Amino acid sequence: MQIRKLLMIFLSLGLALAVAGMVIAILLERSLIAVEDAQHKRHDSYLLADEMRQSADDLSRLARTYAVTREPAFRDYFSAAVAIRDGEWPRPEGYEDIYWDLVIGGKLPPPNPEGAPTPTLEGRMLDADFTVEEFNKLKESERHTDELVNLEKVAVHAMDGRFDDGSGSFEKRGEPDPELATRLLHGERYHALKAEIMLLTHQFAEMADARTTLTLDATNRRAYGLLVGSLLISATLIGCLALMAWSVQRRVIRRTATLVDTAQQISSGNLDVRSGLEGNDELGRLSQSFDEMVERLSQALDHAHERTRESERQREDLAAERDRSEKLLHNILPAVIAGRLKEGEATIAETYPEVSVLFGDIVGFTQLSDRLGPRQIVAMLNEIFGRFDGLAQQHELEKIKTIGDCYMVVAGVPERSPTHCQQIANFALDAVDGFREFAKDFGEPLQLRIGIHTGTVVAGVVGTQKFSFDLWGDVVNVASRLESTSEANRIHVSDAVQVRLADDFRFEDRGRVDLKGKEAMHTWFLEGRRFDT
Numbered sequence: 001m002q003i004r005k006l007l008m009i010f011l012s013l014g015l016a017l018a019v020a021g022m023v024i025a026i027l028l029e030r031s032l033i034a035v036e037d038a039q040h041k042r043h044d045s046y047l048l049a050d051e052m053r054q055s056a057d058d059l060s061r062l063a064r065t066y067a068v069t070r071e072p073a074f075r076d077y078f079s080a081a082v083a084i085r086d087g088e089w090p091r092p093e094g095y096e097d098i099y100w101d102l103v104i105g106g107k108l109p110p111p112n113p114e115g116a117p118t119p120t121l122e123g124r125m126l127d128a129d130f131t132v133e134e135f136n137k138l139k140e141s142e143r144h145t146d147e148l149v150n151l152e153k154v155a156v157h158a159m160d161g162r163f164d165d166g167s168g169s170f171e172k173r174g175e176p177d178p179e180l181a182t183r184l185l186h187g188e189r190y191h192a193l194k195a196e197i198m199l200l201t202h203q204f205a206e207m208a209d210a211r212t213t214l215t216l217d218a219t220n221r222r223a224y225g226l227l228v229g230s231l232l233i234s235a236t237l238i239g240c241l242a243l244m245a246w247s248v249q250r251r252v253i254r255r256t257a258t259l260v261d262t263a264q265q266i267s268s269g270n271l272d273v274r275s276g277l278e279g280n281d282e283l284g285r286l287s288q289s290f291d292e293m294v295e296r297l298s299q300a301l302d303h304a305h306e307r308t309r310e311s312e313r314q315r316e317d318l319a320a321e322r323d324r325s326e327k328l329l330h331n332i333l334p335a336v337i338a339g340r341l342k343e344g345e346a347t348i349a350e351t352y353p354e355v356s357v358l359f360g361d362i363v364g365f366t367q368l369s370d371r372l373g374p375r376q377i378v379a380m381l382n383e384i385f386g387r388f389d390g391l392a393q394q395h396e397l398e399k400i401k402t403i404g405d406c407y408m409v410v411a412g413v414p415e416r417s418p419t420h421c422q423q424i425a426n427f428a429l430d431a432v433d434g435f436r437e438f439a440k441d442f443g444e445p446l447q448l449r450i451g452i453h454t455g456t457v458v459a460g461v462v463g464t465q466k467f468s469f470d471l472w473g474d475v476v477n478v479a480s481r482l483e484s485t486s487e488a489n490r491i492h493v494s495d496a497v498q499v500r501l502a503d504d505f506r507f508e509d510r511g512r513v514d515l516k517g518k519e520a521m522h523t524w525f526l527e528g529r530r531f532d533t
Helices: 003-069 072-085 099-104 121-126 132-159 178-186 188-267 282-332 335-342 365-371 374-394 420-442 474-484 495-501
Strands: 349-362 398-403 406-411 448-462 468-472 490-494 505-513 521-529
Touching: 003 072, 003 099, 003 132, 003 178, 003 188, 072 099, 072 132, 132 178, 132 188, 178 188, 188 282, 349 365, 349 420, 349 474, 374 398, 374 406, 374 420, 398 468, 406 420, 420 448, 420 490, 420 495, 420 521, 448 474, 448 495, 468 474, 474 490, 490 495, 495 505, 495 521
Parallel strands: 448 490
Antiparallel strands: 349 406, 349 448, 398 406, 448 468, 490 521, 505 521
């Protein structure tokens, strides 16, 4: 069976069970609401029956107390209780079996006639959905209660000397008759009515209790049946999901895991692995196509590897040639300038307003060359200029060129630097110290002249086949003249250099010096760092 069809069956069955479970849940909720409603009605029936009994007891107690004490308050309480019973006064909150005890004891204020009247006891009975038999019991009890209340009204009015004039109103005046009130409130008829009321109330309560119990039991049975049905549907749904999970695990997850593992091995470079899955479903066909694809890929990859090896050999040759070219270019030009040339910039020329240029020259190099052989001269220059190159890199200077025994370096080109003058001064001092150390072991007298000037230059690349990065400007010429007029193993600098370094370096005033092609210039010898110990 196709995986898609199998999943559709499971999903349809699960959806149907879920809908059925939802319907049963709604019915169960309604059944529980019905159970709660039946319980409320049962409780309301009990409260109405108890209120009828309590009302009769309260009226009897108030009437008898007034007959004995003749306190007007108990007459008022009696009238208020009748008015509340008949719905003429609002029913006070908490009007339960102890209400009048609390009023008489002064714990609660007397009832207030102000406010909206509440439904009569009979009206509340009509709203309680009683059966005809139950309602008849209540009506008969109410009729006896009304008769009992009439006896109590006669007794209460007799205590005040007011008697029935035949029309139902007590407008006939006479002497108070306590004996009549006592006979009425304690006579045989009074007790018979009271007993009849209690009996009818008890019978009503039993009938209502039996009816509501049957209703509650039926509603509970229906709710229980719905609960059992909900549990059965839930169990069926769980079983369906478990069966679907087992099928998916066996037919999809395991086989998919095999395919994923095969794909991971292939991605790691193992093209000899195959999934080997069979079947007529989607995963079976996918596996077969996958294995065929891997086979073709393996063949194509073997061919590609052969071509790649050939390309790699060619690439290595090109890379080696490019490395040689770049190394040669970086040896000739600064890295930044070389990068700009590689990016295709045709003309590179910039003005640098603040740079420091240094020329260094070996004293008596021509005579020394005559005494030494060419190999020894080249080895000597290579050692000296190699040390200078290391110092230039250490102080972040740019070597411009060497001309014979002359070494030219600049600070502030091509990377601009606010400390260019300090950098070139430190280089010069270290170069002199290093040269002296080399000269001690060389075996021939060696001396070094250095000249430094600072200012504005133009820097750029010249040449189309053979590139050269060079500097132009009066600063270059003056620095060269300062070097040629310097003294052995001394650093000859201009006023511009001394002004910039006076705070950190020590100088010796040389006075004015004539420079070839220039006017006489005031110059200095750089002696050392001011704060060296």
